[in-house]
Structures are given as C-alpha cells and as structure tokens.
Amino acid sequence: MGGEELRDIADVAAVEIITSACVHLLSAAAVKVGLAEDEATGQYQDLDEARKLINALAGLVTAAAPEIGNEHARSLRDGLRSLQLAFAEALPFPDDPGKAPGEKYTGRVS
Secondary structure (H helix, E strand, O other): OOOOOOOOHHHOOHHHHHHHHHHHHHHHHHHHHOOOOOOOOOOOOOHHHHHHHHHHHHHHHHHHHHHHOHHHHHHHHHHHHHHHHHHHHHOOOOOOOOOOOOHHHHOOOO
C-alpha cells in the first residue's frame, strides 16, 4: 500500500476504535444538521438523517462511557450535547420533551 505499513486491527485498543466511531458519527451528524457549508447552496442539511446519526451516537456514547473512561466520555458527551442543541435550533418546530434525538439515552437536553 504505497510503502505504508497498515496497523493490524488486533493491535488497536478498544477505546481507540470506539472513540473513532463516535468521531465519525459526530462529524456526519454535524454536516447533516447543517453545520457545514455546501459550495453550491451555502449549507447542507438533512434533519431526518441527522436525527438517526445523533440517536446512534447517543446510544454508543452512553453504552461505551463506563468502558472508555470519563476522560474520553466527557468530550464525546460535550460534542453530542452541542449537536443536540444545534439540531433543536435547526428544527422549525420543537420536538416533544424526551423525543429529540438521543434524549432517550441522555435525558432532556436544554
């Protein structure tokens, strides 16, 4: 592969794989919420897709927190909360309490 050595998945710590998956979900959700600019339209937003990604992220962060430790979990929770708030701002009408993305895992975000 171009002279580069590939790291065997067996050598990667679980915390690294979990946090990497969370970062991918965070990034994708941020784009879908509309926090990234599209060159043609100025903004890209798909709130239905964002809701799915935020729910998946919230479930993963909640389930993984005891396994990955507070240091990693805290920053992931902060990113998740920021996404949840950005999602709420992007909605034309607010979700019912407890029905916003991820709230079944994180509790009410305000």
